[in-house]
């Protein structure tokens with residue numbers, strides 16, 4: 001078996017390449033649904049590269065982007081059955097099994113990313129991570145996509161009345177459905193990799209997403225209007241199968257966890273940067289008309305969407321919802 005050279009200190013490289021028996025290699029299949037040129041896509045690749053270097057190739061992380069292996073709705077079963085070992089689904093997608101994750105879907109829950117990170121790195125998420133064990137999942141980290149914006153084909157969306165009658169694609173979350181019914185719009189849940197086609201053929205005529213997804217999935221090719229609303233947060237839980245993780249030698253698991261901690265910081269920085277850069281790219285392409293909401297318009301939308309908080313309180317209890325409200329203060 002491997003001899004581990006525990007160098008300690010700040011050098012994370014602990015396994016020497018010469019000592020790796022290729023037959024003993026650990027392979028981690030990391031499946032996700034977005035493009036490589038997104039914060040999540042790039043962070044998964046960076047994690048794979050760093051892990052390969054730091055374990056001398058003993059651990060090979062194979063990244064499968066773009067729903068190549070599994071799409072939304074299939075990923076979780078694949079993780080349970082051991083067909084893949086890592087995922088990074090949006091929090092909203094966990095909510096069919098664990099409704100508490102809808103806290104992150106609450107409209108206008110976070111005034112800025114720092115506030116979202118306070119929740120992500122605090123005790124509440126540790127409690128939600130504990131609940132994941134029911135399904136034999138282990139939560140390893142939380143990554144950013146960013147704030148969601150609205151796109152549609154009918155008119156610039158500024159006031160709640162503008163949403164009347166539109167048909168939005170949403171992720172699988174009751175809070176997201178409720179958000180659009182409060183605005184008088186229709187909402188249908190569908191997997192991420194079906195959205196481009198659904199917008200193109202008119203199955204839906206609107207959606208909400210982060211700039212990196214709107215840009216890299218070419219949603220802007222079949223949407224006329226983009227409203228910069230920052231109305232909702234989109235983030236990910238980096239997940240593994242708890243039994244699989246336990247089967248990794250502890251020294252190796254430590255390298256993976258330390259590397260993931262470092263990649264998480266990197267990922268969040270990239271998310272901020274890419275959001276701005278890809279918005280500039282959208283502006284340059286000029287294919288989609290971009291509306292910036294004024295503070296008054298944001299407040300009006302926020303007020304219309306307040307009842308969503310009560311709906312979630314009824315579903316998961318007021319305590320958790322109040323804890324999110326406290327973080328906003």
Ligand code: LMR
Pocket residue numbers: 033034089090145171191192209213234
């Ligand atoms: C979506 O389904 O719109 C997003 O969750 C995709 C993603 O993973 O960013």
